[in-house]
Amino acid sequence: MALWSGSTARAASFKTVIRKAKIVANPEEDMLRQLKEAGFDGIEVSTILTEDRAKRAREMVEKAGLKVHSVLRGWAEFNNDDPAKVDASLEVTKLALRTAHWLGAETVLMVPCRVGGRAGKTGPELAMPQPWEFDIEFNEKNGHVTRVVKGDNAPFADYIAAQNKATDTSKVQVKKLIPLAEELKVIVALENVWNNLWVRPELYRNFVASFQHPYVQAYYDVGNHVKYLVPVHDWIHTLGGLIKKIHIKDYALAPDNHSGKFVHLRDGSIDWPKMRQALDDIGYNGWITVEDNGLPLPEFARRLDQIIAGV
Numbered sequence: 001m002a003l004w005s006g007s008t009a010r011a012a013s014f015k016t017v018i019r020k021a022k023i024v025a026n027p028e029e030d031m032l033r034q035l036k037e038a039g040f041d042g043i044e045v046s047t048i049l050t051e052d053r054a055k056r057a058r059e060m061v062e063k064a065g066l067k068v069h070s071v072l073r074g075w076a077e078f079n080n081d082d083p084a085k086v087d088a089s090l091e092v093t094k095l096a097l098r099t100a101h102w103l104g105a106e107t108v109l110m111v112p113c114r115v116g117g118r119a120g121k122t123g124p125e126l127a128m129p130q131p132w133e134f135d136i137e138f139n140e141k142n143g144h145v146t147r148v149v150k151g152d153n154a155p156f157a158d159y160i161a162a163q164n165k166a167t168d169t170s171k172v173q174v175k176k177l178i179p180l181a182e183e184l185k186v187i188v189a190l191e192n193v194w195n196n197l198w199v200r201p202e203l204y205r206n207f208v209a210s211f212q213h214p215y216v217q218a219y220y221d222v223g224n225h226v227k228y229l230v231p232v233h234d235w236i237h238t239l240g241g242l243i244k245k246i247h248i249k250d251y252a253l254a255p256d257n258h259s260g261k262f263v264h265l266r267d268g269s270i271d272w273p274k275m276r277q278a279l280d281d282i283g284y285n286g287w288i289t290v291e292d293n294g295l296p297l298p299e300f301a302r303r304l305d306q307i308i309a310g311v
Contacts (some may be wrong), residue, residue, distance in 0.1 A: 018308045019134045020301060021069055021289040027057045032064035036298035042067035043202060045291045046074070046102060048095050054102035059281030061103075068103040069287045070189070070219075070245055071096050078173040079113040079166040079203050090173055093188075094180055101184040107245050108188055109219045110268055112170035115162040119249070128159040131227040132258060136200045150301045152265045159196075167207060173214060181215040189219035189244050200226055201238035209241050221291070222270060223249035227260055232270050233278035240282045248304065249291045265292055265303045276310040 019041040024031060026047055035043065042061075045068055061068050073096035077089040089104060096108045116126050128199065129149050137147045144164045147153045159269065181188050190208055193242060198204040208218045220243045222232045251270030253260040266272065288307070290300050 012080060014276070014310065016283060016285045018279070018282050018285075019069075019287050020304045020308070022297070022300070023072060027068075029064070031058060032061060032066055034297055035048065036064050036066055039301040040066065040241055040297070042069045042287065044068070044070040044072050044109070044287075045099070045105070047099075048073070049099045049102070051098070051102050054099050058103045058106060068105045070098075070105050070109055070289070071100040071103065073108050075111045075114065075195075076173070077113055078170045079115065079162075086169070086173065090176060093177060093258060097180055097184055097186050097188070100186045104171040106187060107217075108186060108219070109191050109245065109247075110188060111191050111193050111195060112174060113166050113197070114193075115159070115166055126159040126162060126196075127155050129156065130231050130258070131199070134199055134228060136203055138203055138206065139223040140206060141169075143203070143210055145203070163197055165173065170207075171210060176217055178211070178213055187214075187244055188216050190216065191219040191221055191224075191247070193221060193224050199225075201225075201230060201235045203212050204235075205239050205242060206241075217244035219245045219247065221249070222275060223247070223251045223262060223291070224270075226239050226251035226253065226269055229253075229257060229267040231274070236275065236282060236284075241300045243282065243284060245286060246284075246288045247278075247291045248288045248307070251307035264295055265290060265300065266306065272301035272307050273310050274306060 021042045021044055022035055022040055023046050027045065035216045043066060058068060066151035073093055076093055077085050080086050084262065091108055100108050133149050134146060135150045138145045145160050148156050148160060158299040177188050192198045192204050198207050208216065218237060218239050220235065225235055248265060250263050250265050250270055251260055288304065289306060
């Protein structure tokens with residue numbers, strides 16, 4: 001297989017080196033050529049592959065002068081009440097780890113689970129705070145949330161219980177993945193998305209750090225956290241060295257900060273220069289993967305270059 005030799009975009013004022021990537025479902029020669037010509041350094045594969053298909057895909061990617069840096073496994077169901085669904089979810093994640101190994105990737109992005117609520121997509125309807133109302137306290141020893149808002153938390157008792165169950169069951173299942181992750185030398189990178197869990201940086205850090213293992217780290221998505229009104233650079237400083245990979249997208253808050261929507265990169269509310277400086281502060285040398293569509297690849301690459309340059 002051809003050796004990868006990607007570009008290393010870096011602004012003169014920063015010590016760290018950032019590489020650009022795009023999510024791709026199935027690597028194909030034409031798409032890889034377009035990505036390379038646009039200035040991308042690699043891809044994140046969002047499909048679980050057989051060994052033969054993965055090895056052929058890796059050869060194709062490396063021949064194009066790119067690298068597969070991660071596999072996007074996505075949602076797991078580690079808090080499901082049905083043990084069969086939990087086991088099935090675990091097995092899919094193991095397949096994702098093997099796919100990453102065959103592709104030469106460093107990480108598998110996984111969301112351990114989610115709970116219901118007004119913003120939830122699955123599970124029972126739960127009363128829960130609006131994003132701007134969260135004021136969380138938690139037990140640092142076990143990661144259990146003791147309150148989610150100031151004042152009366154009785155209306156949110158079921159949500160608190162569901163959140164703590166999700167934390168406990170996710171820890172059990174993620175620990176089962178560690179032996180295979182060690183064997184394959186592929187990191188389980190836990191992403192916190194719109195799953196109504198770990199919605200403050202200190203709580204997210206506590207969950208990831210609880211594994212105390214180099215093969216369990218954080219996959220931080222900058223756009224997913226804007227609605228909670230905690231600046232992106234605060235998330236980055238809090239997570240620090242636990243961040244292994246980063247997804248890049250943007251989110252525009254409404255003037256009242258009580259609503260918003262996802263928008264194209266650099267069209268929203270994120271302070272990108274502060275975000276870039278925070279990455280330098282924590283010594284992040286690695287990948288930023290754009291999770292966005294609808295613009296030409298050269299335009300995405302141009303906007304990523306601006307972010308990397310800190311402008």
